[in-house]
Amino acid sequence: MSESEKLEERLRLLENDLRLQKSRLVEKLARKHVQKAPKTAPKRTANALKHDPDFAIKVRALTQAAKLKKRLYKHIYANQVKFPYKNRIRINNLEFVSTNKGATLALVSSKFLDSNKQLTSLDDLKTTLTYNGHRYIKTLDGDYIMQNPQYSDEKQFCLYYTRSGTCSNKNCPFVHSPTHVALCPNVIQNKDRICKKPNCQFSHTPSQYNAPSCKFFQSRNCTNENCVFSHKSENKDARICREFAVNGYCDKGRACELAHYFECPDLQELGFCPRGSSCKLAHKTKVQPMNHKAIRNIDNDNVTQKDHPLLAAIQESSSEESDIEQTQTSDLDMNHDYVQIA
Numbered sequence: 001m002s003e004s005e006k007l008e009e010r011l012r013l014l015e016n017d018l019r020l021q022k023s024r025l026v027e028k029l030a031r032k033h034v035q036k037a038p039k040t041a042p043k044r045t046a047n048a049l050k051h052d053p054d055f056a057i058k059v060r061a062l063t064q065a066a067k068l069k070k071r072l073y074k075h076i077y078a079n080q081v082k083f084p085y086k087n088r089i090r091i092n093n094l095e096f097v098s099t100n101k102g103a104t105l106a107l108v109s110s111k112f113l114d115s116n117k118q119l120t121s122l123d124d125l126k127t128t129l130t131y132n133g134h135r136y137i138k139t140l141d142g143d144y145i146m147q148n149p150q151y152s153d154e155k156q157f158c159l160y161y162t163r164s165g166t167c168s169n170k171n172c173p174f175v176h177s178p179t180h181v182a183l184c185p186n187v188i189q190n191k192d193r194i195c196k197k198p199n200c201q202f203s204h205t206p207s208q209y210n211a212p213s214c215k216f217f218q219s220r221n222c223t224n225e226n227c228v229f230s231h232k233s234e235n236k237d238a239r240i241c242r243e244f245a246v247n248g249y250c251d252k253g254r255a256c257e258l259a260h261y262f263e264c265p266d267l268q269e270l271g272f273c274p275r276g277s278s279c280k281l282a283h284k285t286k287v288q289p290m291n292h293k294a295i296r297n298i299d300n301d302n303v304t305q306k307d308h309p310l311l312a313a314i315q316e317s318s319s320e321e322s323d324i325e326q327t328q329t330s331d332l333d334m335n336h337d338y339v340q341i342a
């Protein structure tokens with residue numbers, strides 16, 4: 001879409017919005033008028049209603065409201081599909097994901113969490129909100145954009161690389177670190193914990209960041225010293241960590257309060273999965289404990305990404321690269337569409 005097309009689109013949306021607001025006001029006025037009328041007023045038949053000068057306006061307002069509701073829901077759904085790998089943030093009893101380096105909060109819930117009340121229009125959403133000390137303003141989609149965006153210059157890891165151990169983009173501006181890669185499914189599934197696949201690019205070093213949580217450890221009876229699973233304590237009702245489930249890697253490791261399993265988070269949260277049968281994550285409410293013959297060196301639990309010399313080098317040279325980062329980072333979510341690791 002060209003710049004002028006974008007502006008035209010925006011103008012069209014603004015005009016629609018204004019038109020809706022006007023018809024809502026007219027409707028409100030009409031309602032007040034009706035309320036003031038004496039109770040003895042004769043009942044109006046459906047036919048008479050059609051000759052009511054306000055009727056057409058009311059119908060138009062309702063049609064417009066229905067259209068806008070549909071647009072809002074479409075947008076929320078698109079966000080849900082686009083960001084399965086981002087953990088949800090709760091603000092004003094609604095859920096968002098932080099994207100565009102924190103400059104945008106994309107709406108992912110269609111109802112208020114406290115009351116279960118469905119959103120019916122953009123008007124249900126506050127005009128502004130505050131998150132992390134920043135002020136955000138509502139857009140015509142229902143997302144919020146930061147008022148004076150301040151992008152952090154923190155390096156972002158390439159999600160392709162994290163999920164698979166490879167990235168085909170030669171000009172990829174994101175960090176490719178061998179310590180920031182999902183664990184090989186063979187190591188997780190094979191009884192001998194050995195991957196026989198030649199040139200397998202996945203990580204073969206289980207760590208607190210890439211290994212699923214140990215089910216036995218939750219009940220305090222994992223006695224396997226070489227357990228490949230992460231000995232991470234989790235609340236029974238903890239939600240699935242989207243970063244872990246979809247990317248195969250969570251930067252918080254054992255400090256993450258969410259559950260680290262390869263289960264579908266959408267099914268758990270929404271009661272349905274936007275990916276349907278093409279979803280590679282487990283569609284079940286309970287996971288069976290995995291086989292526990294293991295090879296892990298427990299020291300791996302304490303490996304942090306910062307320890308990697310490659311990463312230190314990248315961070316040192318960050319001043320030269322920061323320009324690329326600024327201009328291309330907004331493409332992260334577009335470029336890194338959902339790719340399943342296992």
Ligand SMILES: [Zn+2]
Nearest residue numbers: 158161167172
């Ligand atoms: Zn990359």
Ligand SMILES: [Zn+2]
Nearest residue numbers: 184195200202
């Ligand atoms: Zn492998």
Ligand SMILES: [Zn+2]
Nearest residue numbers: 214222227229
């Ligand atoms: Zn264990």
Ligand SMILES: [Zn+2]
Nearest residue numbers: 241244250256
């Ligand atoms: Zn996590």
Ligand SMILES: [Zn+2]
Nearest residue numbers: 264273279281
């Ligand atoms: Zn799913």
